[in-house]
Structure formats: structure tokens, C-alpha cells
Amino acid sequence: MSRLAAALVLAAALALAVSGCGGGGATQPEEKGKVLKGTITAVGSTAMQPLVERAAHRFMQAHPEVQISVQGGGSGTGLSQVAAGACDIGNSDVFAEEKEGIDASQLVDHKVCVVGMAAVVNPGVTVDNLTRQQLIDIFTGRITNWKEVGGPDVKVVVVNRPKGSGSRATFKKYALGGAEEVQSIEEDSSGAVRRIIRDTPGAIGYLALSYLDGSVKVISLDGVAPTKENIVTGRYPVWAYQHMYTKGQPSGVTKAFIEYMLSAEVQTTLVPEMGYIPVTEMKVERDWKGNVTPR
């Protein structure tokens, strides 16, 4: 009985400790001398989570007094949590202006890197290139058989991410020109999408370049391949920034950490290693409305 009680007390204490970390995330602006000290909570995009986690790990090794907690939850969660002041950094694959219900004027955008998005098909589909219009027709359900675009006589199976996903929003906006997709299979994660496309004859979907591993076939758009070179010059249009948002200008450890994310150290090692494109290498810039300008 007493052991049970002890266990319960322990569990309650743990729960309190965990919720304490998650909620407060008090940033202490202590930059006296050289010792950085404080805690940071970064919440949001699962696409960015591995990158931020690895960078946070390195940062904490260099600054043992700093505690960084990185959590997923999705871009919507990241944006609403940072806007509510519940975390220090909100990770998002979309601009805050694009999300309904977010007051973007309070938030400061830090673009950390760029991720390209490619249409991918089952390896049995003998098509390497689609025009923009063909892609739109496939995703809106006007083309239902691969032979209509010069492929085999196989039915098209569209595989989507959930409606609110940042990848889907990017693909819809920049590859499909905002056209509304046909009812389709929806899968929660990029890993699941890749697996289904690999296994299902005639399947088409889209993946961030960081998810390509050779098991699915990459499609060029209007003859332009989704390569890093084509993305940085703006020739291939389907890409998105990975944003870190703060409420107001960051200070203290949060500022130091974001500077670290943008430093050459992270941008030249971690970012390309994990399949992203350093924001510093981009030759074009894009605003939230989609206007592209040379940098």
C-alpha cells in the first residue's frame, strides 16, 4: 500500500515537473560574462523537429547551463503556442500570415532553412516529367489513368498528407496553383506516404526532398528536376521556408540559439546533412504571398 502511495506521489511529481517545463519556458536574459544560462522551449513542425533537436543538442554541449526542450505538435500548434507566449520558439513550415487565427504582427520570423518538395510516384510508373497542367489534372482527379500522360495503363492513386499539413499546403500552393485536390488517401506522416507510394501500383504523392531515399521515383515539373541547384535559383518553384517564430524580438538565450541556427556552423553541416537547403545559399527570396524576388 505504502509503495503504491509512493509510486503515485512520484508520478504526480513527474507530471508536475513535465508540465512545468512545457508551459513556462522562462527565458532568462542572463548574458553577464560569457556563461549563457536559461531554458528554451521550441514547439511545432514535426518536419523541423529532427534538425532543431540535433542543433539544440550541440548548443547545449557548448553551453551546459542552457536547457533546450524541443517538441513536435505540428506547425499550427507551434504558431498558436508562441503567439500565446506558452513557448519561446514556434517552429513552422508555413508563414504565420497563412494560418487562420494567428496575429502575425506580434511574431518575428527567423527563416532557418529551405526544404524542397517533389512529386513522387511508384517506381512502376514510367513517367519522369509532368507539365504543371498534367500535375494539376492528376491531383484534381481529371486524369485517372497513367496512359493519359504517356505512362502504363494503370489507375492513378493519389496519396495526400492531411489537409492541414505544411507539406500539403506548400505543394498545393506552389505546384498545383491552389487547385483543390480530389478525395484521396490521406496519411499522417511522410514516412507512411513514402511507404504507400512504394507499395501501391500507380500511386502518386509528394515528399520533402529530405525524405527521398531512392525507393520512389521523383518527377520533374515542366522539365525542371527538383534539385538543390534548381531550387536556390528559383527555377523549381515547389519549396518552403522552415521558420522559427518568436513573440517580439528574441533576447537572451533564445536570441543566442537562433543566431546559432543561422550560424555557418549549423548552416554548412547539419542543414545539408539532413536534406535541407541553407537559407544563406538561396539566390531568391519569397514573401508569404508567394512573390519571388532575387536576393
Add this chain to the structure above:
Amino acid sequence: MRRSGSGLSWERGLLLACAGLVIVLTVSIIVFISTKGLATFLVNRVSPAEFLLSTEWAPDRPAEQGGPRVGGLPYILGSVAVSVLAVMVATPLGLSGAVFAVEVAPRWGQRVLQPALEMLAGIPSVVYGWMGLTVLVPFVREHAGGLGFSLLAGFLVLSVMVLPTIFTVSADSLRALPPDLKEAAYALGSTRWQTIRRVLLPAARSGIIAGVVLGLARAFGEALAVQMVIGNTRKIPTSLLDPVTTLTSAITMDMPYTVMGSLWNNVLWSMALLLLLMSCGFIVAIKLIARRGVKL
């Protein structure tokens, strides 16, 4: 007050506090989900009829294009279809198993069948989902046609998951029957099959129905395993091989991407409220059935 001297007072207080906490938790969950779920109708002014009866789902469509539309019918029908079919498969299996374990081979039933089925209840739902995704979905695709992601795969996975519930509750209610019933039936010259079918099953009827309703409630609320095998396609299925979607998979898939307080987010809470109301309905049904038990 009377017992204050007997040394029981603080234990009593502790128990009362725990019981009170449970009630407070339940009530606060219901209040929270209700306020969030009703916001769709009270704040966003969506008519309940659209939510329940429309098939058009486009919560992100801008107003200029005739949006946003939040018809939840495909989700509701998907949930109902998957759970009802699952229970239709699991009930004959679970009930036969219970009769076997209690009346036909009680020793074997208690030593082998019961633990085996109880183990099924202990397997995490992600494991069911994963097995469904890697074994059942390709199997359906190759042998039955379609994509594999289908209503069929969904309710087959679910039927295995609700089997232990139906089995356990039915077996318990058969076991709880007074021995006089069986003895009287045999004394009148009934065979074992006649005794089981004409006497024992009708006598245990209320318990068996409670088990089925409990299984239905479990099927309705299951999210992960179903989401992994049904394909999550928002349309009303016309065949068992069509992909479908359910309320629970809509909530788990979309919740992370929506912003608190937006219409889209509120509609997901309305779906949660609907699930809550359904499970309250199931609980009330079980209570009514249990009360209306056969008089002996």
C-alpha cells in the same frame, strides 16, 4: 459523525476525496469538450444540420470560393460503418468462444482460451495498426482488389480488437447464472445444446448485449489502428473495398495542424463532442439493458 471515534475517519476522508476527484475530472472533461465543441455552432454560426448531414469538407476554403464548408457526414458514416461491421464479425466469435469456455470445456476454456483472448486485449493498438498495414492491407489488395486501404481492412482489424471485450463480458454473465437453471433444464430432459440455446443464452441475454454494446463503444473510439488501414478518404463508401475515414482519424490527423480557436479547430472539437455523446449514449444503453435483466 457517528464513526468519528472508530479510527476510520481519515481513510473515509481519503476515499471520499478520491471519489470526488474522479467526479470533478469527469465533469470538467465534459464541460471543456462541450464548450469547445459547441463553439462551431455558437461562435462560427455553422448550422448543426450542415455538420451532421453535409458531405462537403473544406474548412480551409476561403469565403470568396464559397467556403468554409464543414460537413461531417462522411466521417460519421465511416465511424458507424467500421464499428458496426466489426461488432457483427466479433459477436458470433466472442459469444461462441464464451459458450465454449463456460459450458463446453470449462477447464480448457479457463486455462487456454481466456488467457489467450485476454492477451489480445493487452496488445497496444499501434501494433494492430502496424500489422494491418504490413500484412492485411497488401493481402486485401492482392486477393480482393482495390487499394487494400479499405473499410474491409478497417473492420477486420477492429473486430480482433473488440473480440476480448465481447468474449469476457459474455463469459462472465454466463458464469454468473445460478446453477439451478442448468440443473432444471437437464432434469426436464434437455440435451446440452438445448440447454445452452433455450435456457442459458436467453437468461444471460442482458449481459451479452451489454458486452456487444461495450464492444461497439470500444470500436467507435478506437483511433490509431483504424487510421493506419482505412486510407482516410473523405467519401461515402459504396463497397467494402473503398477507403473510408472516421471521426477519430480526422481528429488525430488534423488536430496538430490547426490553430486553437479557428473554425477548423472548433469543428474537430465538435467531432470529439459527438464521440463523447455517442459513448454516453452507449453507457446509458448498457445501464438500461442491465436493469432490464431477465427476472428469475
